[in-house]
Structure formats: C-alpha cells, structure tokens
Amino acid sequence: xxxxxxxxxxxxxxxxxxxxxxxxxxxxxxxxxxxxxxxxxxxxxxxxxxxxxxxxxxxxxxxxxxxxxxxxxxxxxxxxxxxxxxxxxxxxxxxxxxxxxxxxxxxxxxxxxxxxxxxxxxxxxxxxxxxxxxxxxxxxxxxxxxxxxxxxxxxxxxxxxxxxxxxxxxxxxxxxxxxxxxxxxxxxxxxxxxxxxxxxxxxxxxxxxxxxxxxxxxxxxxxxxxxxxxxxxxxxxxxxxxxxxxxxxxxxxxxxxxxxxxxxxxx
Numbered sequence: 146x147x148x149x150x151x152x153x154x155x156x157x158x159x160x161x162x163x164x165x166x167x168x169x170x171x172x173x174x175x176x177x178x179x180x181x182x183x184x185x186x187x188x189x190x191x192x193x194x195x196x197x198x199x200x201x202x203x204x205x206x207x208x209x210x211x212x213x214x215x216x217x218x219x220x221x222x223x224x225x226x227x228x229x230x231x232x233x234x235x236x237x238x239x240x241x242x243x244x245x246x247x248x249x250x251x252x253x254x255x256x257x258x259x260x261x262x263x264x265x266x267x268x269x270x271x272x273x274x275x276x277x278x279x280x281x282x283x284x285x286x287x288x289x290x291x292x293x294x295x296x297x298x299x300x301x302x303x304x305x306x307x308x309x310x311x312x313x314x315x316x317x318x319x320x321x322x323x324x325x326x327x328x329x330x331x332x333x334x335x336x337x338x339x340x341x342x343x344x345x346x347x348x349x350x351x352x353x354x355x356x357x358x359x360x361x362x363x364x365x366x367x368x369x370x371x372x373x374x375x376x377x378x379x380x381x382x383x384x385x386x387x388x389x390x391x392x393x394x395x396x397x398x399x400x401x402x403x404x405x406x407x408x409x410x411x412x
Contacts, residue, residue: 311390318397
C-alpha cells in the first residue's frame with residue numbers, strides 16, 4: 146500500500162513541479178543568451194530586456210523553492226488534517242505509512258529542486274571556455290589524489306548526502322508535528338500550528354546553542370580529536386551531525402505519529 150501512496154503522491158505533485166522546472170530551465174537559457182547580448186551590445190532596450198530576464202530567473206529560483214515547501218505543507222494538511230483525512234485514515238495503511246509517504250515524496254522534491262536550481266545556474270553562466278577549464282582542473286585534481294584520499298572523499302560525500310536527506314526529512318517532520326498538534330485543538334488550528342512551529346524552532350536553536358555554551362564553559366578542547374588527521378576529524382563531525390539529525394527526526398516523528406493516532410481533530 147505504501148507503494149500506491151507514493152505513486153499517487155508523486156503523480157499529484159509532479160503535475161505542479163515538473164512544469165515549474167521546465168520553465169526555470171528555459172528562463173536560465175534565455176538568461177544565458179541575454180547576458181551574451183548585453184556583453185556585446187550598447188542598446189539600452191536590449192540591456193533592459195536582458196536585465197529583466199536575469200531578474201525573472203532569480204524570481205523563478207525563489208518560486209520553485211517556495212512551491213516545493215508549499216506542496217510539502219499543503220499535501221499533508223489537505224490529505225490528513227481536513228475532511229479528506231476521514232478517507233485517508235480508513236485506507237488499509239497505518240499512520241506510519243501515511244507519514245513516511247509524505248516524508249519520502251517531499252524529500253525527493255527538495256533534492257530534485259536543489260539539482261534543478263544548480264543546473265539552472267550552470268545553464269545561466271554556461272561558457273565553453275569555463276567548461277574546458279573546469280574539466281582540465283578536475284583532471285589534474287584526480288591525478289594528484291591518492292586512493293586513500295579518494296576513498297575518504299567518497300565517504301565524506303556519502304555522509305554529506307545522508308545528512309542532506311535527514312535535514313530535508315527533519316524539516317518535513319517539524320512542520321508535520323506542528324500542524325498535527327495545532328489541529329488537535331478545536332479552534333484556531335492554523336494559528337496554533339504556526340505557534341508550535343516557531344516554538345519547536347526556538348527550542349531546537351536554544352538546545353543547540355546551550356550545548357555549545359556548555360562545552361565551551363567546560364573548556365572542552367577535543368583533546369582526543371587533536372591527535373587525529375583532518376580527514377578523521379571531518380568524519381567524526383559528519384557522524385555527529387548525522388546522529389543529531391536522527392534524534393531530531395525521531396522526536397518529531399513520534400510527536401506526529403502519536404498526535405495523528407490519539408489526538409487528531411478533523412472537525
């Protein structure tokens with residue numbers, strides 16, 4: 146059943162996201178052409194059109210990012226916290242399946258949005274000379290790297306990927322937990338959802354800052370880490386961040402699941 150939920154979610158959201166991606170990439174290509182024209186033209190009209198195209202490109206970047214966030218919130222709210230929730234909760238799937246499907250779909254779109262944004266920037270600033278310089282530098286770098294560093298860089302890349310996925314999931318979960326708690330009350334559901342979100346965000350930042358201050362007050366100088374190589378220190382830092390994100394996700398997942406199971410108010 147989870148597979149069917151994912152298929153339905155991807156279809157519903159792709160109808161919105163894919164056209165936006167195509168429009169953004171098209172604008173980036175137009176922006177590339179516009180910058181080339183502006184470099185070789187003194188016409189004020191052409192320069193104005195080029196400037197407007199570049200402005201439209203950055204507006205498109207913001208719009209695509211905001212739309213991925215909006216879909217993440219609206220799909221959860223519409224499917225599980227409104228009248229549609231009566232139908233969703235009668236499906237032969239657990240609350241955990243409903244939450245996980247939302248997290249997976251939203252996380253995928255966050256990642257795809259980041260990739261498309263990067264491609265749009267590459268299209269905007271694409272020059273043949275830049276590409277040749279990039280690959281020449283990349284070739285020299287690969288020749289200088291030993292197998293030891295290659296393995297460690299690959300591992301760090303995987304750790305960074307895992308951290309990015311967990312960060313996307315944690316963003317989804319803090320929003321879901323806030324919305325679920327807000328809709329567990331009879332009145333002022335949206336207002337309370339915002340209040341819970343800002344409260345969770347503030348508490349999370351307070352705990353993070355408090356942890357740093359406590360370590361600093363204890364004069365914690367990472368003596369053991371000082372004897373490790375920079376690469377090993379980077380691995381430990383990444384693993385620590387991954388564990389922190391896992392704890393963060395677990396806390397808000399539990400809040401979301403328990404609230405949807407025990408306290409949700411669809412009226």
